[in-house]
Structures are given as structure tokens and as C-alpha cells.
Amino acid sequence: MKQDDLITLTIESQGVDGVGIGKCQGFTVFVPYALAGDQIVAKVDFVNRKKSVVFASLKEVQVPSQNRVEAPCPVFGKCGGCNLQNATYQSQLQFKAEKVKKNFAKLAGIDIPLPEIVASPLQFGYRNKIALPVSGKKGKVVLGMYKTGTHQVVSLPNNDCLLCQDWAKKVAVLCQNFFNESKIEPYNSKYNSGLVKHVVARFVDGQLLLTVVATKGGAIDYAPLKKQLDRNWAKWGLYENVNSLGNNVILSGKSNHVDGIEAIQSEMGAIKYFIHPDSFFQVNTQAKDLLYKKVKEFVQEFQTEVLLDCFSGVGLLTASLYDESYDTFAFEIEPSATQSADQMKIANNLVRLQNVCGDVLEQLPKVICKLKEKKTTAVVDPPRKGLSPQVIKMFSQNGANNVVYVSCDSATLARDVGLFVQDGYSISKICCFDLFPNTDHVESLVCLQRQTN
Numbered sequence: 511m512k513q514d515d516l517i518t519l520t521i522e523s524q525g526v527d528g529v530g531i532g533k534c535q536g537f538t539v540f541v542p543y544a545l546a547g548d549q550i551v552a553k554v555d556f557v558n559r560k561k562s563v564v565f566a567s568l569k570e571v572q573v574p575s576q577n578r579v580e581a582p583c584p585v586f587g588k589c590g591g592c593n594l595q596n597a598t599y600q601s602q603l604q605f606k607a608e609k610v611k612k613n614f615a616k617l618a619g620i621d622i623p624l625p626e627i628v629a630s631p632l633q634f635g636y637r638n639k640i641a642l643p644v645s646g647k648k649g650k651v652v653l654g655m656y657k658t659g660t661h662q663v664v665s666l667p668n669n670d671c672l673l674c675q676d677w678a679k680k681v682a683v684l685c686q687n688f689f690n691e692s693k694i695e696p697y698n699s700k701y702n703s704g705l706v707k708h709v710v711a712r713f714v715d716g717q718l719l720l721t722v723v724a725t726k727g728g729a730i731d732y733a734p735l736k737k738q739l740d741r742n743w744a745k746w747g748l749y750e751n752v753n754s755l756g757n758n759v760i761l762s763g764k765s766n767h768v769d770g771i772e773a774i775q776s777e778m779g780a781i782k783y784f785i786h787p788d789s790f791f792q793v794n795t796q797a798k799d800l801l802y803k804k805v806k807e808f809v810q811e812f813q814t815e816v817l818l819d820c821f822s823g824v825g826l827l828t829a830s831l832y833d834e835s836y837d838t839f840a841f842e843i844e845p846s847a848t849q850s851a852d853q854m855k856i857a858n859n860l861v862r863l864q865n866v867c868g869d870v871l872e873q874l875p876k877v878i879c880k881l882k883e884k885k886t887t888a889v890v891d892p893p894r895k896g897l898s899p900q901v902i903k904m905f906s907q908n909g910a911n912n913v914v915y916v917s918c919d920s921a922t923l924a925r926d927v928g929l930f931v932q933d934g935y936s937i938s939k940i941c942c943f944d945l946f947p948n949t950d951h952v953e954s955l956v957c958l959q960r961q962t963n
């Protein structure tokens with residue numbers, strides 16, 4: 511077995527990242543975009559003899575898996591945006607439930623039943639946010655998505671992103687034309703040169719927030735872009751984020767408001783909420799409603815005197831869990847998200863809510879140490895890296911009776927749940943939500959109850 515060899519194999523399973531796995535000549539072969547059940551021809555890209563592992567690329571599907579469909583996107587496999595578009599939706603859901611089960615077994619040694627997974631109301635056109643790298647040359651700028659594993663950009667104006675609706679392409683075309691007509695130089699990561707790096711856009715309820723990420727502040731005349739935004743959207747807001755760092759972090763520090771609306775204002779049922787451009791907001795608007803409903807159902811099963819919502823973002827989940835019968839504390843590190851949460855508190859008259867801006871690790875102890883005698887329910891929804899062990903200890907040592915853990919990364923979730931279990935909690939329920947159709951990502955919800963001795 512050597513590089514560039516063409517090999518024929520049957521894909522036996524898929525890893526938790528969706529990559530197809532088969533065997534050939536005593537090697538374990540990993541093939542992106544190959545599905546369990548496919549018989550394929552693959553080209554060997556890399557051989558690791560010590561580990562008997564081969565990485566290969568899919569060249570031909572000789573006999574398709576029963577789960578295989580034609581991916582509707584013409585740049586599927588080139589653009590790194592999604593990796594499961596070639597699988598039936600039912601098999602995507604099955605894959606995700608199995609992924610969560612596998613991660614619990616492997617990373618926490620916990621055998622859970624195959625969790626129920628709730629489908630997304632939309633399988634395409636569900637994303638409300640897009641971040642587009644800007645590349646190319648002055649006058650020939652290209653906006654799009656990174657080609658898998660590279661810094662090359664697949665143009666969005668020349669293709670569609672099926673995960674977003676028309677607004678995303680419109681934004682890409684408009685910004686691309688603006689950068690080209692204004693002769694704005696795109697960023698070049700090789701030389702750390704150029705002016706414009708990324709365009710980040712969020713579109714919720716007919717309102718667009720657009721952030722241009724530039725290496726220098728105040729160097730762009732946005733007048734022509736504003737004219738175009740006005741022509742296309744009744745409610746738009748334009749921000750500039752200055753990021754001169756040579757790393758791959760998109761936004762740096764606080765974005766500056768240039769013109770238009772400062773925040774998206776919308777409603778979920780009777781709850782009014784606000785989103786600023788630097789704040790986290792769930793990308794799948796419709797599926798998020800189902801997730802929040804389930805979190806509420808879980809919380810309502812507990813007797814609660816104090817609710818702690820950790821990693822609370824703009825506070826929409828907090829508001830949907832709010833109840834006049836208990837005090838609610840919401841902890842969030844991003845100042846603009848806490849600003850949105852404070853606006854939400856006023857707009858909805860949530861008198862028993864206190865929004866705390868800061869690191870959970872620093873702010874939670876100040877509140878939780880006073881709650882030992884109270885029946886406390888905690889909701890945690892951390893970023894992908896999960897919880898720090900100190901936060902888990904804070905809950906167990908201060909008597910948080912119940913913890914509802916919301917997670918977009920089932921590997922760190924499994925690791926953390928393992929620690930909760932060691933500290934005397936037991937899993938009472940697990941449920942998954944497909945917030946990210948056509949990708950290998952999955953949102954999970956775990957209910958943990960503290961065992962009384």
C-alpha cells in the first residue's frame with residue numbers, strides 16, 4: 511500500500527466525524543464522504559504503517575449504500591460547509607444518535623440507550639448566520655466558504671449555500687461587488703497583508719446584521735454598501751470589526767456600529783428578544799424553539815427555588831425558563847449578549863431575573879455559595895469546549911439538585927457527564943436535536959439529578 515494507489519473496499523462504519531471507515535490489505539482506511547455500506551474505489555493519500563492506518567479520498571462509488579442520495583449542492587465535497595448531504599435525512603439522524611451513544615461509551619464509560627433525536631423542521635435553508643472569508647486580489651475579490659482543509663475559497667456568488675436561504679447569496683454578491691468596485695484589497699494570510707478579512711452576516715425575522723472584519727478601523731468608505739443595503743432590506747445594521755491578528759479567529763473585540771439598526775429585535779411566542787452582532791445566537795431558528803421547549807419541560811419537572819442559567823447568551827432560553835415563582839440568575843461573559851439580555855429583561859418585565867456579566871468560573875461562586883438551603887436547578891449551555899471541572903465541583907459541593915446540560919459537542923458533554931456522575935449525579939434523561947442538518951454536528955440535552963444519601 512503506497513500513496514496514490516487506487517484501492518477497492520467496502521465501508522463498514524462511519525467515525526463520529528462522519529468519515530467512512532473500511533479495511534484493506536490489513537490497514538484501517540479512512541475515507542471522507544464515504545458512507546457505511548458503500549463499495550468504493552479510493553485513492554491513497556497517506557499511509558501510516560506504524561499504526562496500520564491509511565487516509566484516502568473517494569474516487570468512485572461502485573455500489574452505493576442504501577443510505578446514499580445525490581447531494582443537491584454542486585460544491586458538496588469541495589466546500590467544507592457540510593459533510594453528510596449525500597446521506598438520507600433519516601440515516602443522518604440515526605448517525606447522530608449513534609455518535610452521542612458512542613461518545614458516552616468511549617469518553618465516559620457510560621452505556622446509554624440510543625437517544626431519541628428530534629428532526630430539524632428545515633433540512634436546508636435553516637441557517638440564520640454565515641461567516642464568509644474574503645480572498646482573491648484587489649478588483650477580483652472572492653467571497654465564499656473555505657474548501658475542506660485549505661485556505662482556498664469556494665465562491666458563494668457563483669454557487670448557492672443550501673444551508674442558508676437566498677439572503678446569504680445576496681449578501682455575498684453585494685459585498686463582493688462593493689469590495690471590487692471600491693478596490694478594497696482582500697486579506698492575504700500568507701503575507702498578513704490586505705484590508706478586508708471576513709464578512710459575517712446574521713438574518714433573523716427579515717432583519718440583517720452585517721459585520722465587515724477589517725485589519726484597520728475607519729479605512730473603508732461604506733457609503734456605496736449602505737446604498738445597496740437600503741435597496742435590498744428594510745431593516746439592516748452595519749458593523750465593522752477590527753481584527754489585525756494573524757490567527758484564524760474571525761472577530762476580535764467589540765464590533766463598531768457604522769449605520770442602521772444596532773440590534774435585531776424579534777419575538778419568540780410572547781417573549782421579546784434582542785441580538786447584537788457579537789453575541790451568540792442559535793443558528794437554526796426553528797429547531798432552537800423545539801430545543802428550548804424541551805429544556806423547559808425538563809426544568810418544570812423539578813421543584814425549583816432558584817434557577818441558574820450558565821452561559822446564557824442573549825437570554826432567550828433564560829426568558830423561556832423564567833417563572834415568577836423562583837429567582838433566576840443568568841451568567842454570560844460577552845458584554846453585548848448581557849446588554850441584549852438586560853434589554854430583554856426590561857421589555858418582558860422579568861423582575862426576578864438577574865443578568866450577571868462575567869466568567870461563570872468567577873461569578874457563579876458568588877451566587878451559589880448563598881444557595882445551599884435552596885432547591886437549585888442549573889441549566890448549562892457551554893461552548894464546544896464544555897465545562898471546567900471546577901464548575902462541576904461548584905455544583906456538586908453547593909448542592910445544585912438538578913442540572914440540565916445543553917451541549918453542541920457530545921464528546922465534551924460525555925466527559926463532563928462522567929464527572930457529574932462521579933460526583934453523585936445520575937442521568938435521568940437524554941434527548942438530541944438536529945440543529946445542524948447535513949453536517950455531523952448534533953445538539954444534546956442531558957438531565958442530571960443529584961442522588962440524596
Ligand SMILES: C[S@@+](CC[C@H](N)C(=O)[O-])C[C@H]1O[C@@H](n2cnc3c(N)ncnc32)[C@H](O)[C@@H]1O
Nearest residue numbers: 790821822823827842843844869870891892893
Ligand atoms: C452555546 S452558547 C449558549 C447561549 C444560550 N444558552 C443560547 O441558547 O443562546 C454559549 C455562551 O457562553 C458564553 N460563554 C463562553 N464562555 C463563558 C464563560 N467562561 N463564562 C460565561 N459565559 C461564557 C458565550 O459567550 C456564549 O454566549
